[in-house]
Amino acid sequence: MPIAIEVAASIPLFKDFDEASLAKVAGLMSSRTYLSHDIVMRKGEQAENLAFLLNGKLQVVDLSEEGREIGIHFILPGAYFGELSVIDGQPRSASVVSVKLSEVAFLPSTHARELIFHHPLVAKRLMTHFAQIVRAASSQRTLLSIPNAFQRVFAQLQTFVKDSKEGQVIEGLPKQHEIAIMVNTSRETVSRAIHTLMKLNIVEKQGTVLIVKQPERLKQAATVGVDETSLKK
Template identity: 65%
Template sequence: MPIPFKTVTSIPLLQGLDDDTLNKVANMMVSRAYLPNDVVMRKGNSTDNLGFLLRGVLQVVDLSEDGRETGIHLIEPGNSFGELAVIDGLPRSASVIALKSSEVAFLPNAQARSLIFNRPLVAERMLRHFAKALRTSTHQRTLLGLPNAFHRVFAQLHSLVRETPQGMVIELPKQHEVAIMVNTSRETVSRALHTLIKLNVIEKKGTVLIVHQPAQLKSAAESGLEELSDLKSNKSGM
């Protein structure tokens, strides 16, 4: 379906462009709805558009050598994706799947390239986006290099902490989604979460984790089970 002009003006990459350009972009875009686990983009496919997430949550995934899905990073509303293939014309370098019911707007490749190459404001934002993505990718590779699965789960959870007026929270993805992010089993994720809950580091409320002890979660993310062993000892001695 077509994209309303107001929706286009809310996309961070396009904000500040003149109304004539935004109207043209809106007329060229189409949106599609996706259900959880739907494939939005598939690795190896040819390039034909640039995606913008309007609502929902997406995950960029790749396959490891042993055939396991490995989560690279999450895509949140307002973010664009698929830029590399748009810029260099090569096949998609990773797949994108929907974690929740999502709506995505697509801008055809030719128009996306014109904006990126001919509009300095868009080009600057795209460079900042690539810099952030590179930092995220570097962090994720470091995380996946941790030998202990519990440690990887703690580090991933810490990276998802957000500060809100109600305190520090984690909008918890499903356990199998966390498992994909850190290359472990859903059962391991469940046990790691239970350990943190038992020690009152976090509390589960629906799909949200309330972080009661941010410093302890940070220490667990940095030191793994050793830090939690110290916390257990302190609690047992009280």
Template identity: 30%
Template sequence: MKTFSPSSSRASSTGADGLSPNDHRANRIFRHMSPEEISALGPSIEHLTYGKGEMILQRRDEEGGIYLLLEGVLLANQYARSGREVGYRRIAAGSYFGEISAIDGLPRSVNVVALEDARIARLPQSLVRRLFEESPRFMKALLEDMAGLARALTDRLFELTAVSVACRVDIELLRMAGVAGGDGQRAVISPCPTHAELAALLGSQREPVTRELNRLAGLGIVRQTGRTLHVLDLPALAGEVERIGGEI
């Protein structure tokens, strides 16, 4: 890990608010705050970079703070004593993590590792505590996202206990396609998780994940080129979820 100056970041296209997607001020955690409120936080925010494979947070770490992902893709996971990996979620640019420990003051509950080179802005715990006390708009975004996380975990628990691995693969591809964006017919997922990474996220083994991806490719629904997965027919993928027993 190394620190960097915000002015050294790569240039990129700007959104409707005039901010580039990899600017910390564009992170979703600030979505209800005014530009003036967000700008005032700048001197207190730490900017960090991590290389692919580097551990950002480790389970049971006691350091607080909330981390905003500016660039890259991360994985929240945990390892059983047997060595088996359990993946909880992929974290995409524009998201944030670490809020649970920042709220309850307890050690980190999962590891967070960089799946590719990543840039991060960190809100130190002292700043987070001040925002908890002084910014209802910050708290509104945090509470909305905590509710969304609870709903997502409920959905995943249902999927793990009630639907097949093949169906879970299809549902996860739909989720990732939604994050990637597109025209409602096609989407490009890049970088796509490896089959082993998908298996860890879905509570499965690599072999059934590979079989389902090969089946979808045979139907012309997906095509993979290296670490890029092209979803060629989103409606057909959604139809497969419903056909084999899942819910959209």
């Protein structure tokens, strides 16, 4: 199904496009609906399209040789994906599956490359996004170099901390098994690490939000660990 100009206009990568450019790109795209658990993109395949999530939620699934899941990355509405293969012509680096009913729009690779390399606004947006990915990968690499699993969990929690009216908080904390995958440890270790922080009154759970009551001690926990002997069992 071709997509409407208004839909193309809602895609951030095309923000500030004039009417003619929007009409052109919308005319080149097509959309498709995926049910939960459908495979949208398959690792190893050749790239035929640059993809955009119009609505729903997708997950990037990358597995190790032995089938363990590596990293956790979701695709949210408005985002483009599959750009690596469109750019370098190499096979897809990971699979993408739908987490719930999702609508995805596709722009054929030839047109996508034309747009990416010849349109300064698009080039700038893609490269700024790449710069963010490279910086994030580098931070995660630093985090994974921490030998102690508890400290890795604490350091990962620190990356989620945001300032709010109530002080420092973590909203939308990922699930324990998701954090476990991010920091190379078991779900049980994540559970024990978070409970240790709660027992030490460094964080407090209020509904779905984690309040960081002692930000300095969380920072210290991430860099030098916690002294568990101070815990009364």
